Amino acid sequence: xxxxxxxLAIIMIASSHNAESKVHEIAKLNNEVRELRTHxxxxxxxLMRLKMESSIVKKMMQxxxxxxxxxxxxxxxKN
Amino acid sequence: MAVKEKNILNxxxxxxxxxxxxxxxxxxxxxNIQFVEGDMYRQKGQERVxxxxxxxxxxxxxxxxxxxxxxxxxxKYDIRFDxxxxxxxxxRAHIKPxxxxxxxxxxxxxxxxxxxxxxxxxxxxxxxxxxxxxGYSQYMRVKKFPLFEFGxxxxxxxxxxxxxxxxxxxxxxxxxxxYERRDEQGYYTRxxxxxxxxxxxxxxxxxxxxxxxxxNQWKPIGDANEVEPQxxxxxxxxxxxxxxxxxxxxxxxxxxxxxxxxxxVVVMETKTGEIKAISNLGRxxxxxxxxxLNYAVGESHEPGSTFKLMTIVAALEDKVIDSSHVVxxxxxxxxxxxxxxxxxKWGGYGKISMAKAFELSSNTAFAKIIDQNYKNNPRKFVDRxxxxxxxxxxxxxxxxxxxxxxxxxxxxxxxxxxxxxxxxGYGVAITPLQTLAFYNAIANDGEMVKPRxxxxxxxxxxxxxxxxxxxxNPTICSKETAKIAQEMMKNVVKRxxxxxxxxxxxxxxxxxxxxxxxYGKDKEREYxxxxxxxxxxxxxxxxxxxxxxxxxxKKGYYGSEVAAPVFxxxxxxxxxxxxxxxEVSYAVVESxxxxxxxxxxxxxxxxxxxxxxxxKGMPAMDVVAxxxxxxxxxxxxxxxxxKNQSIKPGTxxxxxxxxxxxxx
Numbered sequence: 001x002x003x004x005x006x007x008l009a010i011i012m013i014a015s016s017h018n019a020e021s022k023v024h025e026i027a028k029l030n031n032e033v034r035e036l037r038t039h040x041x042x043x044x045x046x047l048m049r050l051k052m053e054s055s056i057v058k059k060m061m062q063x064x065x066x067x068x069x070x071x072x073x074x075x076x077x078k079n
Numbered sequence: 080m081a082v083k084e085k086n087i088l089n090x091x092x093x094x095x096x097x098x099x100x101x102x103x104x105x106x107x108x109x110x111n112i113q114f115v116e117g118d119m120y121r122q123k124g125q126e127r128v129x130x131x132x133x134x135x136x137x138x139x140x141x142x143x144x145x146x147x148x149x150x151x152x153x154x155k156y157d158i159r160f161d162x163x164x165x166x167x168x169x170x171r172a173h174i175k176p177x178x179x180x181x182x183x184x185x186x187x188x189x190x191x192x193x194x195x196x197x198x199x200x201x202x203x204x205x206x207x208x209x210x211x212x213x214g215y216s217q218y219m220r221v222k223k224f225p226l227f228e229f230g231x232x233x234x235x236x237x238x239x240x241x242x243x244x245x246x247x248x249x250x251x252x253x254x255x256x257x258y259e260r261r262d263e264q265g266y267y268t269r270x271x272x273x274x275x276x277x278x279x280x281x282x283x284x285x286x287x288x289x290x291x292x293x294x295n296q297w298k299p300i301g302d303a304n305e306v307e308p309q310x311x312x313x314x315x316x317x318x319x320x321x322x323x324x325x326x327x328x329x330x331x332x333x334x335x336x337x338x339x340x341x342x343x344v345v346v347m348e349t350k351t352g353e354i355k356a357i358s359n360l361g362r363x364x365x366x367x368x369x370x371x372l373n374y375a376v377g378e379s380h381e382p383g384s385t386f387k388l389m390t391i392v393a394a395l396e397d398k399v400i401d402s403s404h405v406v407x408x409x410x411x412x413x414x415x416x417x418x419x420x421x422x423x424k425w426g427g428y429g430k431i432s433m434a435k436a437f438e439l440s441s442n443t444a445f446a447k448i449i450d451q452n453y454k455n456n457p458r459k460f461v462d463r464x465x466x467x468x469x470x471x472x473x474x475x476x477x478x479x480x481x482x483x484x485x486x487x488x489x490x491x492x493x494x495x496x497x498x499x500x501x502x503x504g505y506g507v508a509i510t511p512l513q514t515l516a517f518y519n520a521i522a523n524d525g526e527m528v529k530p531r532x533x534x535x536x537x538x539x540x541x542x543x544x545x546x547x548x549x550x551x552n553p554t555i556c557s558k559e560t561a562k563i564a565q566e567m568m569k570n571v572v573k574r575x576x577x578x579x580x581x582x583x584x585x586x587x588x589x590x591x592x593x594x595x596x597x598y599g600k601d602k603e604r605e606y607x608x609x610x611x612x613x614x615x616x617x618x619x620x621x622x623x624x625x626x627x628x629x630x631x632x633k634k635g636y637y638g639s640e641v642a643a644p645v646f647x648x649x650x651x652x653x654x655x656x657x658x659x660x661x662e663v664s665y666a667v668v669e670s671x672x673x674x675x676x677x678x679x680x681x682x683x684x685x686x687x688x689x690x691x692x693x694x695k696g697m698p699a700m701d702v703v704a705x706x707x708x709x710x711x712x713x714x715x716x717x718x719x720x721x722k723n724q725s726i727k728p729g730t731x732x733x734x735x736x737x738x739x740x741x742x743x
Contacts, residue, residue: 038153038215045247048147052248052324053652067655070584074658077665 128291129300136282138244139311141256141272144353144534147320148247149256150273156218157239160207162199164235165226170200173226180224184217185210206237244273248320251327253370255318255357257477271373272316272532275476279536282311312543315535317353322346325652326356330625333645334360334368337630343374344626344645345515345530346653349619351548352519352528374626379481379508383594384440384638385611385624386504388564389517390449391437393463395560399452402434402563406444413443415499420446423593423637437567438575440591442503449502457488457498467555468527469509473516476532484508504594511626514611518589519622520552521568522613525561527552569616577610577639580647585654586616589646591638596629605629608641614650620657623649680705691738693728694721699742710734717742 049055057067112120141150178192199207213221218238221227227236246256257271259280269277285308290300326344334342341361347354361371372378394400411427413420420442422428428441436444453460464470470485485507486497500506512530520527529549536544556564568588571577576591589612596605608630613622625642635641680701683692688709694702698720706713711732716739723741726732 034154035215041148041151041153041245041247042214042216044148045245048247048320053321054324054328067652069655071655072658074660076660076662078662 129288130291131286131288134285134287134308135242136284136308137310138282139280139313139538141276141280142313142315143318143320143323144315144355145319145321146315149252149316149318149320150244150246152242153245154215154240155211155243156213156215157211157241158209158213158218158221159237159239160196160199160209161205161231161235161237162196162207163203163205164232166233169226169229169233176225177227181209184220184224212243248323250369252318252323252356252358254359254373255370255477269478271477272314272318274478276314276316276533276536279314280311283309285309310538313537313539314533315537316532317348317355317534318357318532319355321656322649322653323356323358325649326358327360329645329648329652330358330360331368333627333641334362337627337634337641338366339627339631339641340629341368341371341374342625342627343378343511344623344649345375345512346621346623346649347515347519347530349519349522349613349622350528352516352531353534353548354530354532355621373477373479374628375511375624376475376477377479377481377510379483379510379513380607380628381505381507381594381596382509382514383504383592383607383609384442385514385518385590385592385609386507386509387437387440387445387502388521388568388590388611389464389467389469390445390502390504391433391567392521392556392560392564393460393467394449394452395563396556397452397459397463400433400448402432402437402567404433404448405430406433406436406448408436408441408443408447411443413447415446415450415496416494418496418500420499420503434567434570437590438570440571440576440593445502446499450499453498457493460498460501461485461487467517468552469513469517473513473529473551475512475530480512481508481510483510483513504592511609511624514609515622515624516551517555518611518613518624520555521561521564522588522619522622523561524558525554525556526550527555565616568612572612576637577643579639580643582647582651584651585614587614587647587650588612588616588619589643591643593636593638604632606632606636608636608638610638610642610646612646614654621650621653625649676701684708689731691724691726691728691730691732694724694740697721699740702740706738710736712737714739715742716740719743 060066138152140148140152143149174193174196178189178196181187181192182189195207198204210221222236222238227234231237244258246253248256255271257269257273257275259270259274259277260268262268267274267277269275273280284306286306288300288305326346330342330344333339339362341359343360344356344358345354346356357373357375359370359372359374360368361374362368363371395402407430408422408427411422411424422441422443424439427443428435428439431439431441431444433444433448435441436448449460464485470483472480472482474480486493486501497506516527516530519530527550529551531546531549533546535542535546565588568590569586571590572581572587577587577589580587589610592607592609592611594607594609596607605628607626607628609624609626611622611624613619623646625645627641627645630636630641676698679697683694683697684705686692687705692705694705697705699715699718702721703713703715709732712735714737719742721740722743725739726736732738
């Protein structure tokens with residue numbers, strides 16, 4: 001009887017400990033999610049700034065490139 | 080007094096009685112606390128140990144139509160320094176490289192950082208602010224600085240994180256992207272798209288019970304009442320960052336050039352009513368421009384000549400005139416009661432057709448023709464305008480849409496001059512977006528679609544709700560009328576007031592407007608220059624309106640010279656980004672000679688890597704490719720096929736060796 005009760009007590013302690021470590025793990029992962037999210041936003045923002053017309057025009061000016069005067073032509077070859 | 084036994088006994092009784100009463104009092108109080116006030120105290124105790132916290136939900140992202148971020152929540156970091164946490168040895172060793180790193184990262188001088196850090200240390204400042212609002216990547220760099228890399232306890236780095244709403248495109252479209260704020264009473268201030276779609280983006284707050292533990296920390300505890308926070312949905316708007324960028328910069332350049340007070344540009348997709356770009360810029364006291372107010376949505380103003388389109392469509396629909404109807408502009412001055420309508424051209428245009436009057440934007444022609452035909456029944460004209468949807472707001476999602484004003488016969492301010500002035504766009508008021516919606520309807524052969532800002536509501540990549548085009552009025556006018564109006568707008572650019580923006584590549588159709596504002600006596604004249612239209616002419620893809628308020632009169636004020644060029648550059652840039660697609664069917668031309676010579680080339684290329692092949696009889700262009708791929712330098716003499724080669728077949732060759740080929 002006593003043995004069984006102490007066995008139950010051990011299980012209880014173990015499971016509560018387990019739960020606590022899960023809480024910590026979740027907090028850590030949450031932090032990681034947040035950091036990755038910012039990283040993603042930073043990257044996306046940078047990409048958008050780079051590919052915006054005004055910034056490309058500025059960069060290409062040094063290389064002597066201008067906006068096209070006519071739209072590009074797409075030729076699709078049908079089989 | 081003699082001490083007698085009875086006396087002692089009496090005292091004893093007295094004391095016993097006192098103690099008994101005291102015990103009863105204690106018991107009463109105990110029962111009182113336990114049972115009568117018990118609930119209150121137990122609750123108080125709970126409150127000290129347990130508390131329900133609100134867990135904020137993550138706000139959804141706002142995207143443009145191509146998946147670029149317009150607004151998102153990101154953490155920002157404040158960096159502080161605990162000057163006492165660092166021991167003397169570490170401090171001396173790392174203070175210099177730390178200051179250098181800070182200076183390099185944030186731009187202030189090394190000595191500045193050296194000074195503030197040393198002062199903080201001598202003042203025992205444990206909370207010295209170094210920098211606010213760092214982005215994630217910058218924060219990661221700062222974390223790796225000398226001294227800071229030891230962390231909070233040894234390095235003294237204190238980091239505080241907050242979540243803020245960020246607009247990756249910055250000042251562009253700031254007002255349209257907008258924001259949403261909630262004050263303590265729970266009342267929302269809602270601006271732009273963020274405000275309009277707040278209910279989608281917001282999400283639901285969660286609740287969680289926490290228990291107080293050591294060091295003033297709260298530990299979450301399991302509880303059945305717990306509510307998980309629900310993150311907000313993502314909203315995909317119709318804005319196109321590229322078009323927005325173009326619109327913003329073109330408008331800005333023109334406002335600066337003409338030193339105008341404010342201006343707005345809206346680009347809308349003709350078929351669907353999707354707003355692709357909306358830019359609003361106003362001047363500050365220092366003469367710079369920023370997104371001050373959403374003029375396109377909120378500012379209802381006198382349109383001037385752009386309203387002539389509405390007038391002529393109404394008149395054509397009522398069949399009181401046709402486009403070839405001839406009207407006499409007299410000498411450019413026509414008097415109605417005590418007021419005179421003037422044409423911008425001194426001396427007038429003589430006798431012209433209504434189509435021509437539209438092209439040249441003759442005020443007298445419009446005033447006269449409307450006055451003649453509706454004088455006896457002005458209600459008919461006004462009702463027609465109202466039936467075309469001009470009297471009402473569009474019901475936009477963005478808050479603060481300006482109310483249009485169409486005077487009605489019988490109003491207190493309805494005079495005999497109201498009608499002729501209305502005909503050329505005075506005495507009425509309409510927002511740029513409402514004007515654009517009307518022009519768009521004409522481009523759409525009479526179908527008026529509602530200008531739209533939202534495309535989709537999503538959670539990650541799953542669509543929750545889709546928004547399609549909304550038709551406000553399937554036919555504001557007949558198809559024939561729309562066609563006539565289109566033709567007239569085309570001619571405005573081809574040979575009328577806006578012939579300065581004619582392009583050969585693709586056609587623009589539209590109407591200029593130069594509204595003369597502030598027209599009291601002795602007042603300084605102010606102008607509103609505008610241009611509304613669509614492009615390309617034959618198959619309209621986009622409609623666009625440009626309105627510029629109060630340009631510097633010395634630099635110019637005509638709609639054609641201030642607003643129309645902005646329209647043209649925007650249209651050209653957008654048009655040049657749309658590929659022209661040609662489809663051709665695959666023509667199979669197989670000639671044996673070509674196939675054979677290709678096979679021969681291919682075999683040689685596979686076989687010979689270091690040994691000279693026999694190239695006699697092969698065409699020069701194949702040989703050059705073949706030999707140069709092997710690393711040889713080829714010199715050709717003559718044209719045609721190879722007759723002679725300077726290196727014999729089968730010889731081993733070296734890279735950069737020269738080979739001479741005789742051709743015939």
